[in-house]
Amino acid sequence: xTAKAARAPKTLGAYALLAFALLWLGLIILLPLIxxxxxxxxxxxxxxxxxxxxxxxxxxxxxxxxxxxIAVPLNAIFGICAAWCITRFEFKGKSLLLxxxxxxxxxxxVISGLVWILLFGAQGWFGFLLRDHxxxxxFALPGLVLATVLVTLPxxxxxxxxxxxDQGTDEEVAARTLGARGWDIFFRVTLPNIKWALLYxxxxxxxxxxxxxGAVSVVSGHIRGLTDTLPLYIEIxxxxxxxxxxxxxxxxxxxxxxxxxxxxxxxxxxFAGELAASRRH
Amino acid sequence: MSLIIKNVNKTFTNFxxxxxxxxxxxxxxxxALLGPSGSGKTTLLRLLAGLDTPNAGEISFEGENxxxxxxxxxxxxxxxxxxxxxxxxxxAQNIAFxxxxxxxxxxxxxxxxxxxxxxxxxxxxxxxxGKRYPSQLSGGQRQRVALARALAINPRILLLDxxxxxxxxxxxxxLRRWLKRIHxxxxxxxxxxxxxxxxxxxxxxxxxxxxxxxxxxxxTPLEIHSQPSSAFVFDFLGSANKAxxxxxxxxxHFDGFSAPVAGAANDxxxxxxxxxYEAHLSRTGAGIPVTxxxxxxxxxxxxxxxxxxxxxxFETQHSHGSEAQGFSVGDTLRLKPERVYAYA
Numbered sequence: 001x002t003a004k005a006a007r008a009p010k011t012l013g014a015y016a017l018l019a020f021a022l023l024w025l026g027l028i029i030l031l032p033l034i035x036x037x038x039x040x041x042x043x044x045x046x047x048x049x050x051x052x053x054x055x056x057x058x059x060x061x062x063x064x065x066x067x068x069x070i071a072v073p074l075n076a077i078f079g080i081c082a083a084w085c086i087t088r089f090e091f092k093g094k095s096l097l098l099x100x101x102x103x104x105x106x107x108x109x110v111i112s113g114l115v116w117i118l119l120f121g122a123q124g125w126f127g128f129l130l131r132d133h134x135x136x137x138x139f140a141l142p143g144l145v146l147a148t149v150l151v152t153l154p155x156x157x158x159x160x161x162x163x164x165x166d167q168g169t170d171e172e173v174a175a176r177t178l179g180a181r182g183w184d185i186f187f188r189v190t191l192p193n194i195k196w197a198l199l200y201x202x203x204x205x206x207x208x209x210x211x212x213x214g215a216v217s218v219v220s221g222h223i224r225g226l227t228d229t230l231p232l233y234i235e236i237x238x239x240x241x242x243x244x245x246x247x248x249x250x251x252x253x254x255x256x257x258x259x260x261x262x263x264x265x266x267x268x269x270x271f272a273g274e275l276a277a278s279r280r281h
Numbered sequence: 282m283s284l285i286i287k288n289v290n291k292t293f294t295n296f297x298x299x300x301x302x303x304x305x306x307x308x309x310x311x312x313a314l315l316g317p318s319g320s321g322k323t324t325l326l327r328l329l330a331g332l333d334t335p336n337a338g339e340i341s342f343e344g345e346n347x348x349x350x351x352x353x354x355x356x357x358x359x360x361x362x363x364x365x366x367x368x369x370x371x372x373a374q375n376i377a378f379x380x381x382x383x384x385x386x387x388x389x390x391x392x393x394x395x396x397x398x399x400x401x402x403x404x405x406x407x408x409x410x411g412k413r414y415p416s417q418l419s420g421g422q423r424q425r426v427a428l429a430r431a432l433a434i435n436p437r438i439l440l441l442d443x444x445x446x447x448x449x450x451x452x453x454x455x456l457r458r459w460l461k462r463i464h465x466x467x468x469x470x471x472x473x474x475x476x477x478x479x480x481x482x483x484x485x486x487x488x489x490x491x492x493x494x495x496x497x498x499x500x501t502p503l504e505i506h507s508q509p510s511s512a513f514v515f516d517f518l519g520s521a522n523k524a525x526x527x528x529x530x531x532x533x534h535f536d537g538f539s540a541p542v543a544g545a546a547n548d549x550x551x552x553x554x555x556x557x558y559e560a561h562l563s564r565t566g567a568g569i570p571v572t573x574x575x576x577x578x579x580x581x582x583x584x585x586x587x588x589x590x591x592x593x594x595f596e597t598q599h600s601h602g603s604e605a606q607g608f609s610v611g612d613t614l615r616l617k618p619e620r621v622y623a624y625a
Contacts, residue, residue: 170365174427177330178379178434179353188382192369 060233079156113218139221156201289338313485358431373411379434538567555618568615
């Protein structure tokens, strides 16, 4: 990466631009975030804690973490495989694969949820099979995971592809001539080279997976304490005029996102040298 | 002969990369594969390493059919133009890689690996740099590490794919001398790919010139240099002057003068070639009429660029003390080749 020469702002125009950017950020990001916390704690700490201490709230938090814990590793594995295929082989339909990979970015999450209903719902294509064998996919954990996986599909692959493209295959070829076997090459050469990008992708994917609303909303069925993830739980409590409950849950979701962000910044700070080295070389 | 390459053919989708390539290398020999880009030299190297398989032909080493062995059993050390060092490993870890990935049964002990790494670090004169990362090294140092890494597996053949291609002229020269020494010390059969004729002639015991996937000529540097087998080899090995002439009874006849022909040639009209350092310039007498367009220093020589009356360009080289020193831009002179090469 080339370092751009940045300098301190000097002219009035530069200061104005800076002020505008800060103001805008404050208005769009900081203000709503503060609002969440202020509302959540508007009646003090005890009601806040009480709102989070209900069975439904705890179930929603656990379910959100569980869905992310299943969906993110799945997408990590898929992301590595996809990035590997795309950057290591020349084949027909490569650009088509790339476009399909981006599809979840461009289609509405509602559709990403709806497709699972159409496939696995009671009236769906495979509905009869599931009914016969008493398997529940929609309105249950598998449906939530599927919807989340679909929405967050591109995050990790998209992070890896440009890096692996840039790094090329020379090191892997060299490892092969030195006698390394397939898995040895992957674990000793490929994975260490992509670990930071992979971690970035995982963090982004996690944040998105925990916050997903639209797709999950369609497949959830809104069974309180069973299939309500944190974002769904927030909406329902809010609609029931339980402002403290809704904002307390929102503060947890925002907190999870901030933890992810801090983790990412920490990694960047702690391993700045290695990061730069692995990108430069 | 230890390495035998026989009638090897390789075709990529509708594009023949190698056509009936055949040559052999003695044990410990240093062979240079010389050719322009697209001549198939890197393809041949990849076939030897087992990274690709030929469509037809045989490759064997000391009687063993190499095509039946997968890359890791061939014990072939490869050095790439891009170095291809493992960027997340230190120099020492890079060198030890080939030993560390061996199956537990064949893997040397930790102490043995350590002493091998130390020995190789000494060999590449980087004793103190084992803990550095590749990004902290210069290009020349990186390529030395790459060579040490390839040597660590105690290879039977060493393959070098334009190893000095990404380095500047001074470093190249230095590494060339150093590689020669390493080859002398290790005695491993070496195949060196390059498009730099000077490098090939300087390093190799024998040079294989490739053109469009075919072997054009095989010979020692001296043979290749003094008896190029084709116009392609002649032109590829250095600057070539061209002039039309007529050969009769082994003598080339020009307009008003003649010159001896190197090698045998049938009578007839030819485009004759001669080297810049095998030509004589004078103010009077017989020769091709030329005008001096530039006088330049070229190391121990003086290089003159000349232009014929019909616009043809020529180049000559003379020692600094010769009478050529008296010529300057704009002078009209006579150019007379001392020896010409004739190719049909």
